[in-house]
Amino acid sequence: MAADVVAGKRAVLEAVRSGVADEVLVARGARRSPAMRDVVDAARTEHVHVREVDREDLDELADDHRGVAARVLRQPPALGERDLSEWAWASDAIVVVLDGVEDPQNLGAAARSVEAAGGAMLVTRTHRSAPPTAAAIRASAGALLHLPHARVANLSRALDRLRDAGFTTIGLDGDASRSVFDDPCPEGRVALVVGSEGAGMSRLVREHCDLLVSLPMHGKVESLNAAASLAAVLYGYVLAGREGSAG
Numbered sequence: 001m002a003a004d005v006v007a008g009k010r011a012v013l014e015a016v017r018s019g020v021a022d023e024v025l026v027a028r029g030a031r032r033s034p035a036m037r038d039v040v041d042a043a044r045t046e047h048v049h050v051r052e053v054d055r056e057d058l059d060e061l062a063d064d065h066r067g068v069a070a071r072v073l074r075q076p077p078a079l080g081e082r083d084l085s086e087w088a089w090a091s092d093a094i095v096v097v098l099d100g101v102e103d104p105q106n107l108g109a110a111a112r113s114v115e116a117a118g119g120a121m122l123v124t125r126t127h128r129s130a131p132p133t134a135a136a137i138r139a140s141a142g143a144l145l146h147l148p149h150a151r152v153a154n155l156s157r158a159l160d161r162l163r164d165a166g167f168t169t170i171g172l173d174g175d176a177s178r179s180v181f182d183d184p185c186p187e188g189r190v191a192l193v194v195g196s197e198g199a200g201m202s203r204l205v206r207e208h209c210d211l212l213v214s215l216p217m218h219g220k221v222e223s224l225n226a227a228a229s230l231a232a233v234l235y236g237y238v239l240a241g242r243e244g245s246a247g
Contacts, residue, residue: 004071004072004073005061005062005069005070005071005072005134006021006069006070006072006134006137006138006142006145007058007061007062007064007065007066007068007069007070007134007138008062008064008065008066008068008069008138009035009036009038009039009066009067009068010138010141010142011070011137011138011140011141011142011145012024012039012068012069012070012142013038013039013042013142014141014142014143014145014146015070015072015137015142015145016039016042016043016046016048016070017042017046017142018142018145018146019046020072020073020145021043021046021048021070021071021072022048022049022070022071022072022073023048023049023050023051023070023071024039024040024043024048024049024050024051024068024069024070025051025052025053025057025058025061025068025069025070025071026039026040026050026051026052026053026067026068027052027053027054027055027058027065027067027068028052028053028054028055030067030068036067036068039068048070055067062134064138078151079121079148079149079150079151080150080151080152081150081152081153081154081157081158081161083150084121084123084150084152084158084161084162084165085161085164085165087120087121087148087165089120089165089166089167089189090120090189091188091189092187092188092189092242093120093121093167093189093190094114094117094118094119094120094189094190094191094192094234094238095119095120095121095122095123095162095167095189095190095191095192096110096114096119096121096122096123096191096192096193096194096230096234097123097124097155097158097159097162097169097191097192097193097194097205098110098122098123098124098125098129098194098226099125099155099193099194099195099196099200099201099202099205100125100128100129100195100196100199100201100202101124101129101130101194101195101196101197101226102128102129102130102196103130104130104131104133104135104136104139105135105136105139106130106139106197106225106226106227107124107129107130107132107136107139107140107144108135108136108137108138108139108140108141108143108144109139109140109227109228109231110122110194110226110227110230111136111140111143111144111147111149112139112140112141112143113227113230113231113234114143114147114230114234115140115143115146115147116143117231117234117235117238117239118239119147119234120148121147121148121149121150122147122148122149122150123149123150123151123152123155123158123191124149124150124151124152125151125152125153125155126151126152126153127153129151131151132144132149155202155204155205155208156204156205156207156208159191159193159205159208159209160208162189162191163191163210165189166188166189167188167189167190167191168186168188168189168190168191168210168211169191169193169208169209169210169211170185170186170190170191170192170193170209170210170211170212170213171193171195171201171205171206171209171211171212171213172192172193172194172195172201172212172213172214172215172229172230172233173195173200173201173206173212173213173214174200174214174215175214176212176213176214177212178211178212178213178214179213179214179215179216180213180214180215180216180233180236180237181216182213183213184241185237185238185240185241185242186211190238192230192233192234192238193205193209194226194229194230194233195226196226197225197226213233213237215229215232215233
């Protein structure tokens with residue numbers, strides 16, 4: 001994690017629940033709201049110290065804290081390329097690979113969708129990619145504090161490792177000849193690859209995908225942002241097929 005402070009009610013609550021919060025800082029007089037009471041109650045349950053401070057003190061720690069922040073001293077373990085080969089994957093594991101998503105807000109929003117969908121891991125690049133900063137953690141509503149996150153130097157090689165681990169690698173590509181509506185999502189382990197909003201997937205990453213699918217646009221806009229596209233494909237393509245077969 002790139003920062004030792006997370007801010008905002010939801011992100012702080014998840015920091016407490018995930019066991020990485022060392023201290024919760026609450027603006028004086030802010031304990032009265034239901035959401036803030038949830039944070040304080042969770043901190044007490046987890047034996048995390050709660051301290052009231054002046055709002056100006058919080059302003060120095062975070063730009064948009066909404067009255068609460070947490071000091072994070074025990075960070076989630078850093079994962080790398082080797083972990084992709086050694087991880088104990090479930091037979092139906094879902095991994096999401098982000099290729100060149102540089103906006104921390106998009107990283108956070110993507111992580112939130114992956115965690116909500118029961119994804120096993122998020123994989124991003126170490127270069128030209130947003131790191132898990134405090135802003136990204138807040139945008140993820142704390143999901144980055146729960147979701148295993150591997151940062152790798154070479155995404156193509158990472159996809160090869162996932163394929164060797166039994167994953168089907170699926171790239172989301174607006175120019176693909178097949179859409180998510182044409183065929184069901186493959187069964188078993190799936191690695192869904194999403195590129196940046198501007199450039200999409202890089203050529204090498206695209207070539208390392210087993211198949212490419214598009215998300216059709218039926219309105220007037222040409223595309224969704226990366227995080228919104230990911231959420232739609234996760235639920236409308238990957239999970240919808242599994243829920244249907246289970247029913």
